[in-house]
Amino acid sequence: MVNFKIERCVGLSDREIIRLSLADLEYFACLVLKYEVRLLSYIKKISQSNHDEAEDILQEAFIKIWKNLNGYDPRLKLESWIFRIVHNETISYWRKKTSYSKDNIVRLDDERLHTLMAAEDVDEMAGESFFRIIEEVLPLLKQEYREVLVLKYLEDKSYIEISDILKIPEGTVATRINRAKKSFKELAGGKFDNTIFK
Amino acid sequence: MNNAQKIIDKIKGENIQPRPEWSFASAEYIKWGAFMLFISIGSISFSIILFAISVNGFDMLQHFKHSKLESILVILPILWLATLILFLGGSIVSIMHTGRAYKYSFGKWVGLSTGISIAIGTLFFITGGAKWLEHKFETNIESYESIQEKKTAIWSQPELGTLSGEIVEVAGDTLYIKDFKSRFWTIDISSAFIAPKVVMETTEQIKLNGKKTGDAIFKADQIKPWEACQ
Known part of the structure; x- marks a missing residue:
C-alpha cells in the first residue's frame, strides 16, 4: 500500500479493478476509494450509525467483498452487488448491537433529500420543516420501508438496482416503496401539524 | 490512515484469501x-x-x-x-x-x-x-x-357400505361372492346399478357399494369391475 499510487486506479472499469485486485491486492484499494464515501453515507442513513461505527461496518463489508470477489455475478452491476453486501453487513451489525432506537435521529445532509419532495405522494413542504420531518420520521419507519426510501430517493437507485441490492422481486420493490411513502406520510402527518401538507 | 489502507492492511495482516x-x-x-x-x-x-x-x-x-x-x-x-x-x-x-x-x-x-x-x-x-x-x-x-x-382394505368394509370379491354364482337377482378374506356373501342385486363393463360370470372380480343387511348378506346399490379404472 505504501508504494501504491492512487493514480493507477484512474480510468479502470469495475471489472478491471476486480481482475487486477485478484492478481494484486493493492488494486482492491481502488474499489474502496471509488465507493467508500457513498457507502458510508448509505450506512448512516439506514442505520443511525455514527461515523466511527459506519467505518467499522464499511471495513467489515469490504473484507466480505474481498472474500467473495470470485463470486461476483457479472449479470448485475458491481455497484449493486457492493451495496447488497454493505446493506447486509449494516443490518447484521445493528441487529447484533441493538434493536433500532426510535429516539435516535438520522442526520441527513444529502442534497438528494429534495428528491423525496418530488415523490408524488409527498406533497411539497416548507424547506426547513421538511428536513426536520425527514430527520425525525425516517427512523420511525419500519426498516424495510426506510431502506427502500433511502435507496430510491436518496441513492437514486432504479427498481432493478434495488431489487438486486435487497434481493427481492421488482414488483415487491414497487409495492414496498408505495407502502413506505404512505407510512412516511402518515407518520409525518400524525407527528406534525397537518397544515405542513398541502 | 485512510479506510482503503486499513482494509488492505487487515487483509494482508490476517492473510484473508478470496474464496475460490x-x-x-x-x-x-x-x-x-x-x-x-x-x-x-x-x-x-x-x-x-x-x-x-x-x-x-x-x-x-x-x-x-x-x-x-x-x-x-x-x-x-x-x-x-x-x-x-x-x-x-x-x-x-x-x-x-x-x-x-x-x-x-x-x-x-x-x-x-x-x-x-x-x-x-x-x-x-x-x-x-x-x-x-x-x-x-x-x-x-x-x-x-x-x-x-389399501384398495382391498377400503373395499372390504361392509359396515361402511363397501364389499369386493370374486363372483361364485349368479342366480337371478341374487349374487354369491367370495370376498378377499375368503368369506362367502349373498348379494341382493335387484335394485343395483351394474356397470356396463362388469361381466356377471363366475371368477369375475367385482367391487360393490351398498348396505350390509344381515350376517353375510349385502344389498348392492352399484356393482363395478374390480380393475375398472386401471
Missing part, C-alpha cells in the same frame, strides 16, 4: 442439483398418488359415511402425499437459494415447482412408471402397504 471461484460455482450447482432431485422425487410421489386415485377412485367418496376430508385421506396414500409435500418444499427452498431466484416472487417459485412436479408426475403415471415403481416397493419392502392392499 469453483466453490461458488459448486454451491450453485449443488442447489440446482438439489432442486432437480427434489422435483424428481416430488414428481414420482405425485404420479403414485395419481395411480392410487386411479386404482381406488374418488367415486366411492359419496358412499363413505365419514367426512369428505377423512375419506380423501383414506383413499390417498399418505406416505406419498407426505413425500410430495416434503420434496416440493425442498425444491422450493433449494431453488430460492440460487443466485438470481430473488427476481421472482415466492408464489411464482411455488407455482413453477408444483407445475413441473405435476407435469412430470402425470407423464410418469401415463407411461406406467408409477404402477411399475409401486409394484417394486410392494415386492421389495415388506412393511410397505401397497395401493392394491
